[in-house]
Amino acid sequence: MAIRVLIAEDEILIARKIEQTLKRAGYEVVGIATDGEAALQKVSETAPNLVLMDIVMPGELDGVETAQIIRDRFRVPVVYLTAYADRETLERAKITLPFGYVLKPFEERELTIAVEIALSRHQIECELQAMLDKSKGLSQQNETSQTLKSEYISYISHEFRNPLAAIASSAELLQAYHNHLNEDKRQKHFERINSAVSAINQLLEDIVILESSESSAVLLAPRPLNIVEFCQDLIDSLQFSIGQSHILQFTHQSTCETLVLDEKMLWQILSNLLTNAIKYSPIGETIKLETSCETHKFICQICDRGIGIPPECQTHLFEPFYRATNAKKRPGTGLGLTIVKRAVDLLKGEISINSTIGVGTTVCVTLPLIADPPPSV
Structure with missing residues (x-):
């Protein structure tokens, strides 16, 4: 089944260009919304897997406010589209915990990379949440177990969030400023992403060792x-x-x-x-x-x-x-x-x-x- 994407962009020519790019990449575009209110309505009706959101939107709700509602109410990942890359705008947008940024005007590959990274990150977070929900269910067996498992859930959430944030931050900068970064700076961001991935793998190993050591299941080498x-x-x-x-x-x-x-x-x-x-x-x-x-x-x-x-x-x-x-x-x-x-x-x-x-x-x-x-x- 094709990944479903909603485009929230008030400039129709740009929206159509995005639509064509996404369709060529194999995604299904479920609609185009030209203001925040329409975007909320279409998210409710079409249940997209991802929303591409222009930060500056007409109407009572701008893109940042709309993205916050989409995240809180529908749990759908949002990638921002913006021609405004100033620090103040990005800091305001960061509060909504977006899954990426695409700076207009953009190259076709920049858009598809942003979508792929956002979908991948959202999938990881969903899988982690499923793990946490499972742990939480097990923790309800008794009061002592409940306390320990709640702390365990908090631990996993916290430790995974840091490397994921590093991945997102470097990916956002690569997407927004790719053409303005020299090769050395781009490489440093790629290395930072690799380092964060390694941190996630290391954390998984920590959890496995902690669990297996209790049953003496670790094989020393x-x-x-x-x-x-x-x-x-x-x-x-x-x-x-x-x-x-x-x-x-x-x-x-x-x-x-x-x-x-x-x-x-x-x-x-x-x-x-x-x-x-x-x-x-x-x-x-x-x-x-x-x-x-x-x-x-x-x-x-x-x-x-x-x-x-x-x-x-x-x-x-x-x-x-x-x-x-x-x-x-x-x-x-x-x-x-x-x-x-x-x-x-x-x-x-x-x-x-x-x-x-x-x-x-x-x-x-x-x-x-x-x-x-x-x-x-």
Whole structure:
């Protein structure tokens, strides 16, 4: 069945051009509305999968107001069409959480890319909502389960929303200013999209590990690993994702570099700990990752000069969804340290936290080393 699109555009020649472009791309145009009121009526009558909305529309409702009603009442994604790309207009439009922008005049490919990205993003959000609804249903079994599952739902929604917003933001800029961006800037936006997709994949892995570790279903895969290259790659990846907000430093204090460790588990541990350090440190601060080897042990420390953890909270840090009293207003989920602790336990290691309010936090993880990796089966 063809994807159904409604066009809300008061300039009929532009609307017909959009209609022809969409039909050539295989979409079904269910109608053209020339003002906000007509757009609402047609959405109600035709149930489109997507609305292309001109921001400046005649009548009592402009495009932004109409888009907000469509989102709230009908849950239909909206992509804005506009010849007004000034910052004030875009900021006003952003409040309605659109699924994209197309700057007029536009190329045919720009329009179809915007539609494809919007539909793909909307599908992901619908699938996530279905997952959340399923979790919410399961959570109603008892009062304790209800509390935990509600927090779990909030966690998933929050963590998926950030990378999706990054994807949307870069896609919008590429669509609106594609012809005005040089190759380097375009590439940076593509890299940002790829990074956000990776973040979504990483989050899914986190959830799987959290769930499977409870049933001891995780299969460990230790193998020889160049710990210096591994940690530097992790630092570079995180530094790229946070830009210049914080400085990440890595030092390896031993001559041994190749160790037998489970790469995925180690990535889970260090990435979560570093992300926490970034989250709770002031802008511009330095976060340090220090690694070393002792006899049959690999030791890593993550040091920050962040807000610190109240003493009465430190014994609860590894509990699912727990947030320290001075961290509740910060973005986060309360699952990061739970994932870290379970990963450390699976590797038969140890973790300790030394923290002082207003001074910072040092997390130390010690993992046993395997002399030789197990033979391949």
